Amino acid sequence: MEIIHHHNLAMKTEEEKLPPLIQAIAAREIAGFDNANNLHLHDLKISILDANEEQKQVSISMPSSPIEVHVGSSTLYPMSDSAAKFHSQPIPNNNKLKYQRFDSFKTWSGKLERQISNLRGKPCEIHENDDIENLPLDRFFDALEGPELDTLRASEEIILPENEKWPFLLRFPISTFGICLGVSSQAIMWKALATSDSTKFLHVTPEINLALWLVAAALVAAVSAVYSLKVIFYFEAVRREYFHPVRVNFFFAPLVAVVFLAIGAPPPVAGKLHSAAWYALMAPILCLEVKIYGQWMSGGQRRLSKVANPSNHLAVVGNFAGAVLGAAMGLKEGPVFFFAVGLAHYVVLFVTLYQRLPTNETLPKELHPVFFLFVAAPSTAAVAWTEIRDSFDHGSRIAYFIALFLYFSLAVRVNFFRGFRFSLAWWAYTFPMTGAAVATMKYADAVPGAGTRLLAVTLCGVATVAVAALLVATVVHACVLKDLFPNDMAIAISGKRPKMTRKWRHRYRRRSSSSSSTTDSDYCQGN
Template sequence: MDMTRLTQCIHHRSHALTLSIDLKTRMEDRAHANSLNHEYSQEQVASESSNQVIKRDTQYNSFKTCSGKLERQLSELIGKTQELDLEANEAVPDVHLYFDALEGPELDTLKATETLALPEDKTWPFLLRFPISSFGMCLGVSSQAILWKALSTVPSMKFLHVSLKVNLNLWFISLALTCIISFIYSLKIIFYFEAVKREYHHPIRVNFFFAPWIACLFLALGVPPSVTQNLHVSLWYALMAPILCLELKIYGQWMSGGQRKLSKVANPSNHLSIVSNFVGALLGASMGLKQASIFFFSVGLAHYTVLFITLYQRLPTNQPLPKELHPVFFLFVAPPSVACMAWAKIQNHFDYISRITYFIALFLYASLAVRINFFRGFKFSLAWWAYTFPITGASIANIRYSNEAENVISPTLSVVLSSISTFTVASVFVSTFIHAFVLHDLIPNDISIAITHKRPPKLKKKKSSHFKSIANDAH
């Protein structure tokens, strides 16, 4: 009896011990499994976050100087097969693609039937959005320095008693502005060189690559007498060398460039490439480089004549301009305004050629000014700076002419035009400041450089088939 109870007790204890060991083992296994699941979830979260970082960064790879080599290496390290980035390998669009995908006077508006290589619902990096047309601000402010220098030094305007301090202050402001914009765009060249290439191949943006050098020429022309009386001629050669290189490329394309011939890409912004010749001739003549000045004046005059006729004819091969006028149309005034001063400086007096070009500029100015209603309704943008330096150039030309003409009308007209010019530049400058630092919408996504060879799926066929099915059901 006792042996039986003892055996049963031992059996119950061994069974309880076995259950305890099994329970402990299960708890340890469950804890280990939970630990493994936690570690796996952490690794998965880290992997997903890494993938998100890579995905976020790679969407701008096609515009970076180095197209995402580091991101591809990171993808290989985490064991994820990276999808082929078609946009990164996509070549710079041909000129016809810009005309097919974009619209507007500056080809900066995406057509409804097109798509972009970058997300439209996100704000792109600042450097990627910063356009070459920003140098238009430098042209407007630096031309004001030249205007107020003329108002204070030309004998016919002495009755205004304008101090040279105005010229000094404006010159330093324009110098600082040019340095800031040049520094920012240099960063874009370093980090987003592919985007710069797309701007260079843009049929309108390419003309703004003359703007940095024209701005430097304006700074040289508007330098205050208190800073220096004479500039070294090496400065002229340094500024005109890149302009000559750009002209050899672009003018050659105009003549025999196939898709980029002038009859195809002619637009008002082409005047920037023409103005650079006349501004260079004006500065060169001021430095005593008469033959070099005549050379650039001749090149500018020849191509200005061809461009002027092409824009007036609007050949069937040209892309149609909108009915509404646009700020860039005031660039028509710039070439003859600067040309008259350049030739007068070469000849040392305001002869008949200078007077002819001056009156052409004055007539173009008046023909645009009387149509002021057609310039309304445009949202403010950097393109508004196209108003500034052509108007200022016409004012300076009138001041130079008033010094030769012996009448009362010319000095009076100089005061009126100078007032309009100063008011225009001040208004555009204030608007630029408000949109840049208050509204924060001055530099939106630059969709003109983000067009792609891809096309969105067409829905017309689907709609037609849907309508056919409805018609069949009705029958």
């Protein structure tokens, strides 16, 4: 009987031993642990049933802030009937992880930082998200959808936190320069109103042109400064925008905005512009055109039939705007060269876009304003040919009438341009409207009459109201509502192809069917 009794006691002792990951520490081993007055301890009682089904309670004291304790020499104690107290381990601080999520897009935290760490003899750990330099072009088409390639597919994941607001510079897109195009084009229009023969009866003072030109110059400088900071601190995001098959067109916008400023400069300033300024402005535009037009023609994933979009007109408008500026400076061959290049590619682009969008998808409602970019190229071409020929001849009339027809064919479709939330795409309304108004003033000078004057004044008034309303709306959404710059999913796609599981396949089909039905209904309403 004694042997059996000792055997039961030994088994009970082994059952009462704690697991190897838990250390039992008596309260007396830690000075001030159980009697700290400045700590709020949270006692947890855990009911434990032993082999004899007798309920025991263990009290675990949880301090509100962990205290560093060294228990290297402590030994294990068996669980007794008296309450034993355990000291909680320190919890690591993960606040820095929140800011390290965007390190892969920072300029100085990528490959250069790893090289510096290796030179110092401290190899830097390479994370999965750090290897983002070799993103193939096919990934933009595989991971994104929509005519603008800015919507993440249902089966895709991004390398940045989706449910968290990103830093402002990462959310500041190149398309923000569209605001500069709208305001600077207003300076051109009010300069024409003050100097045109057909609008002299309005008695417009040149001070309005000067004020608008100063505002436009300040706006171009401010947006350029902010985007320059993005280039400095988040160069990977800028690089992804540049290699994006649609976003690359917006890299013409800052250059075209500066050309607009030169065209709309007040007469005292415009008279001092040297012809070298024209060459300095058109050289980067020509370099971009060699790249973009070459890709359109050479084929591959960046061929025009694959990436054609209304925003491609920005790559054409630069030619005609440069021709206007060069002809106003007295240059001969350069303006004709850029006019010819722009005209050839505009014809191809117009046919491609007018026939059907290459993605076989109807533009979502939020992007309907970009259809007004159809008006920008022919209206600017009409003004350019007028400056080159120094008369509003048949060539100018053909381009102007095309622009006028497209303008009114879009303006009468009221349902096509309402019912969607405000975004930067709305600025696509502005400088095409202004360009049509300036071309109409040129036409009114060549064909004087009450009808042409009334048309010129009407288009100028519509363009001015549109720009003023959009400026107010932009300030409200940027400063009050703070929803003007959402997270830019197009620059955060992953370089790895996702595995199409049954769950994702079902979600993708459901999303595709719903989006197609929505776009079909919107198209019917627009018609």
